Amino acid sequence: MEKHFPFTETSENSVGALGEINLIARIREAFQKISPPAPRGIGDDCAVLPAVPERFSAEATAGTPPQRLVTTDSVIFSKHFDETVSPENAGAKLIRRNVSDIAATGGVPADAVLALVMSGDVSAAWFERFLSGIALACVECGVELSGGDVASAPGKNFFSSTLALTGFSENPLLRTGACEGDFLYATGTIGGSILKKHFDFRPRIAEGRFLASLAPKTVRACIDVTDGLLKDHAALLPAGTHAEFDFEAIPISEDAHALGGNLIQRAFCDGEDYELLIAVAGTQTDFFEKTWRENFPQTRISRIAKIVSGNENPELTQRLADARAYEHFLTEN
């Protein structure tokens, strides 16, 4: 398997050897298709942007004025990816995982700022490929790059990238809003993401837009599944309720089957699925399933649980006795 270690022993091939001016010139060049001229793009103290992007104002004319969405997420070497991942895929992941948060809120992604923190020994060749992955995913998702910052990290072998992404929605879809009696639906398939989906997923922007258009009567709440179904479904539950899962209905991925082991545990705890988990009003499930099939005939939707009263979920507890939701710090200490 090809290795993509971001660091170089040969100092003349490092970003340190380029110097800041050349480094930023390379970033500008890599991003020329996704970053408009300053001050809208890279190059001034701040990016200067219209309060509502033109492409969104047109879309929004019919309804209420849009609300602005903001999210931030990082992608760090040896944390979110390692040397087995191509630099293009690592860069694309930074964009896609932020866009997935905008999608889960029913928004259209708009513009972003990029902050890089890296030790001087990062390989310039690796870095250019990382940038091209960012550029490609920005085009794919309709994200404009507005600017950013580059800082050198102390020491060696350190590479961290952080994106702050803005989006707009006339009708944002929140995590809150689900009620007892609602059903939980999942898009696509879940589990086993380590085989492929970690670095090869398409944020569900169109689906999120569609779901927002059905809120709040039919669609009540939404989240993207990143930390795993176990942890993420809990974020949708109102106090004093739990989800009664139909374990047979959980859309376990082919990759989870290929990996084997406890498949329910894979579905609940693997994480990084980047699917949408949706709370639908109990009286609206027939309508929801019908309209979903009409609009997204290619995209599987599965009714996996019902929100019921009570804090306990003995069956889930038993099935996941050995499993724990992904917790960044707990898992590493």
Next chain:
Amino acid sequence: MEKHFPFTETSENSVGALGEINLIARIREAFQKISPPAPRGIGDDCAVLPAVPERFSAEATAGTPPQRLVTTDSVIFSKHFDETVSPENAGAKLIRRNVSDIAATGGVPADAVLALVMSGDVSAAWFERFLSGIALACVECGVELSGGDVASAPGKNFFSSTLALTGFSENPLLRTGACEGDFLYATGTIGGSILKKHFDFRPRIAEGRFLASLAPKTVRACIDVTDGLLKDHAALLPAGTHAEFDFEAIPISEDAHALGGNLIQRAFCDGEDYELLIAVAGTQTDFFEKTWRENFPQTRISRIAKIVSGNENPELTQRLADARAYEHFLTEN
């Protein structure tokens, strides 16, 4: 001198021992005064914000609709601060240096997302003090915290914080726009920031707002002095011009005098001054100085250079023969 090493040898005192849930609970608590309830603040996939914040819409009713400004900057241990700096000052610096970019663009800071990347051994006590510095500076500058992300860094002894800050301005003040014949003015005093100003400065929001109100007839362009006057003044110069400095007029700080050495070099190369450097139309200098004194009688303003034709500046070159502008990567490799 008190030391503030962010890392702890005692693993039970580390943020790693807290676990992600407790860690985020502490962040929420530290930020309860600056982060409104979700979805406007911490807690959902995205922060959901009005396209134009209420407090700004009122201000903007008279004039043109505001434009949105976005900036991002990081503060990293052993790069931007070390153990001699109190955690409160380090946290406040993250806010203030981002706000300074909004100020230099003539904007009002509005809302921010915070991305933290840190190794598990960061001391929880140190971290809480860092957060309280952020909260204090947010209140001071009128910044609302909208959300963020926490990621664990591999290894030990690593702490990096990145802010993405949004602001609004009806009339953004850019780096571009200066012309031959314009004069350059600096606010406050410059040089020797290492003694105090690095961690004790007030971003010039009110001054930036005032300057923007004078653009473009009187005030042509503006930048905040962070990398040093040498590098930052060059960003204001149109092609084929240079700045003819009045070296006697440069407002060298008391701290630069206290540090001693080549004071001109200190003024041009120390950096981290967080003063505004302003290009004023040649015909407007009398009006500009008069109106400045009326509006900011307490704030020194110094006419330090004239923009003239030609790429060369032999006197500056000679005076700074040994000095170089601060370049992140060059200085560290």
